[in-house]
Amino acid sequence: MxxxxxxxxxxxxxxxxxxxxxxxxxxxxxxxxxxxxxxxxxxxxxxxxxxxxxxxxxxxxxxxxxxxxxxxxxxxxxxxxxxxxxxxxxxxxxxxxxxxxxxxxxxxxxxxxxxxxxxxxxxxxxxxxxxPHNKPIGKLAGKFIVEKLGGKGNVVEIKGDPAVAPAVERHDGFAEAIAGTAIKVIAETHADWDQEKALKFMEDTLQRFPAGQIQAVFTHNDNMAFGALRAIQAAGRAKEGILIIGIDGENAAIRSVDKGDLTATFTYSTxxxxxxxxxxxxxxxxxxxxxxxGTLTKKPDGSMEIEIASNMITKANATQFFCKGFGDDPECK
Incomplete structure (x- = not known):
């Protein structure tokens, strides 16, 4: 002191x-x-x-x-x-x-x-x-996976930096959503938002779990989702239909969702x-x-909060979000 x-x-x-x-x-x-x-x-x-x-x-x-x-x-x-x-x-x-x-x-x-x-x-x-609120985003991602897999399957979770709230809260929301189902997290790591770390981890995970043993990958941001996608494609396992879910709503990720490479992403305000x-x-x-x-909330300790809403993006609505995210996209002026 x-x-x-x-x-x-x-x-x-x-x-x-x-x-x-x-x-x-x-x-x-x-x-x-x-x-x-x-x-x-x-x-x-x-x-x-x-x-x-x-x-x-x-x-x-x-x-x-x-x-x-x-x-x-x-x-x-x-x-x-x-x-x-x-x-x-x-x-x-x-x-x-x-x-x-x-x-x-x-x-x-x-x-x-x-x-x-x-x-x-x-x-x-x-x-x-x-x-945005991170826990609800993680929970929505978990519910989406539960629904897509019929409540049963193996998932890989690639998490962000544990030193900051978004990684903790996204994981907590996801874990809450899959609790009580037959969805099982068979491998997880903190790749700290880094694509190359996610790529390496996914390469190793694919070797540990042969074809048919991984049904979905939940990553805490789009950057890591692309790392997982690269590993899956390089291993020749894209044909398995492994779900890949990211968060952030990068322009490149939205295009990838529309193409069918990524399964879903969530807008996350900058x-x-x-x-x-x-x-x-x-x-x-x-x-x-x-x-x-936005909605201004005043807390008992005197602090305030303004929540910025998040949206889930899938192939069904991806075109509505073209060029509304961030990051490079040759088709966005």
């Missing part, structure tokens, strides 16, 4: 020192900090770019300062502390490690700076969380431009702007 207090005192002393050395800013300028977890996926990059573009085009009173933790929790802590020094009025953050960043977020909140979490919730109270709109609304105390983003 004494170390934490000492670190906090040192941080605020540093903030005061640097503030005195910073050039004067316009009194009307709103500095919004955006701490991004990484830039190793289309989802992350789209979140960053769309928020930046919207702020530049619509909020002339905003200076949006973006940092990239590069997948490292220690760097994200340092990034947030640096944003405090730069005088941010609101913090937007998508956490790399929910537990690791929590003490720093407590310091930000204690300094009276509103915090907006984007699609990755934290266990510590923040001002506002914006994003919270862009909703993130910067919410941050600007908090900075300007514009409650009406928050309410326009």
């Amino acid at each position: 004494s170390k934490l207090i000492g670190r906090t005192v040192a941080l605020f002393a540093g903030i005061a020192l640097v503030y005195s050395a910073l050039p004067a800013m316009s009194a009307d300028q709103i500095v919004i900090g955006f701490s991004q977890a990484s830039s190793n996926s289309a989802h992350r990059n789209t979140m960053t770019k769309r928020n930046q573009s919207y702020a530049a085009e619509n909020f002339k009173d905003v200076k949006l300062v973006v940092t990239n933790a590069e997948g490292k929790s220690a760097k994200q802590i340092s990034d947030v502390e640096s944003l405090m020094v730069q005088g941010m009025k609101v913090l937007m953050i998508s956490a790399q490690d929910s537990a690791a960043i929590a003490p720093t977020i407590k310091q930000v909140m204690a300094a009276g700076i509103p915090v907006v979490t984007l699609e990755r919730s934290l266990d510590t109270p923040v001002t506002l969380h914006v994003g 919270v862009a431009p909703e993130g910067v709109i919410a941050a600007h609304a908090l900075a300007t105390k514009d409650t009406a702007a928050l309410e326009k983003l």
Whole structure:
């Protein structure tokens, strides 16, 4: 505890020192900090770019300062502390490690700076969380598999990074949906949202379980779904009709669902431009702007949440979602 207090005192002393050395800013300028977890996926990059573009085009009173933790929790802590020094009025953050960043977020909140979490919730109270609900998505994926397989079959689950809420919640929802059925998870791993890790794991799993022993693969994002698909196709086992379900609603995944390679995906908002709109609304105390983003829920601890709905995409409705996702798609202008 004494170390934490000492670190906090040192941080605020540093903030005061640097503030005195910073050039004067316009009194009307709103500095919004955006701490991004990484830039190793289309989802992350789209979140960053769309928020930046919207702020530049619509909020002339905003200076949006973006940092990239590069997948490292220690760097994200340092990034947030640096944003405090730069005088941010609101913090937007998508956490790399929910537990690791929590003490720093407590310091930000204690300094009276509103915090907006984007699609990755934290266990510590923040001002506002914006994003889809992950457990219901996992539950819908599980119910879909149960229905498609008639309540019986073997499933491989390829999970995301266990350090963040989406992976935990998607798994919990999925497990809840298949409980009490004859659906069995015969192999599982944390591939940390990475396609190559998912590919390697699926290659090994296909060798362990010969033809006819795997009926479905549930992956926590589309990137890993493509890894599983590549392994299945390379092994010559696509003809088995193994169901492959992903999450995110990438444009490429939606096309793949329509083609019949992937079985289903779920839209998962990049919270862009909703993130910067919410941050600007908090900075300007514009409650009406928050309410326009979605259903605004106020919690007993004083924090707020705006849920962004998710949609299941199958071959039956894939064409309705063409070019409405994110990521590369040559047919989208």
